[in-house]
Amino acid sequence: MNICGYIPESVNEGAGLRAVVFISGCRHACPGCFNKDSWDFEAGTPFTEAEQMRIIRDIKHNPLVDGLTLCGGDPFFSAEECIQFIEHFKEHCPDKTIWAYSGFTFEALLANRKRKQLLLLCDMLIDGRFIEEKKDVSLLYRGSRNQRIIDVKCSLRSNRIVLYNEGVSY
Secondary structure (H helix, E strand, O other): OEEEEEEEEEOOOOOOOEEEEEEOOOOOOOOOOOOHHHHOOOOOEEOOHHHHHHHHHHHHOOOOOOEEEEEEOOHHHHHHHHHHHHHHHHHHOOOOEEEEEOOOOHHHHHOOHHHHHHHOOOOEEEEOOOOHHHEOOOOOOOOEOOOEEEEHHHHHHHOOOOEOOOOOOO
16 A cells, blocks of 8 residues: 655644545546545555554654544555554554545445445544535535535444534544
């Protein structure tokens, strides 16, 4: 698996100050995608164990960072590799939250064994493909009106989609 970017501190990809890893590879090919360079699974650099640990240490030692966000590409196309990274991350940073972006819907992720396994490690999911005709730059943490910010843990507990509530601490 490759990554095509890492931002140690961002306020754009989830609540609070977040570290963001851009996973290479996406097959959704959404027209108007802001990050077409990330579609190629070979884009960027190999996400070696050493690089993963460097990023984990970076986050662990920055008390201002609230958590990690997986972007892309689409990290769920590389679910198996992302699972290993997130499991290591959770070992070292158990108090940090995990957000992820995916062009797959929540329902589609639940229907696939490996993707579901990655989803279960996440706290929040921004789901759905970017749809250019539904683009809205005023939306919080997403690009088009069809995309949802889903509280994964609450949704699974209540057996229904529970959307992110900006006023609640995560």
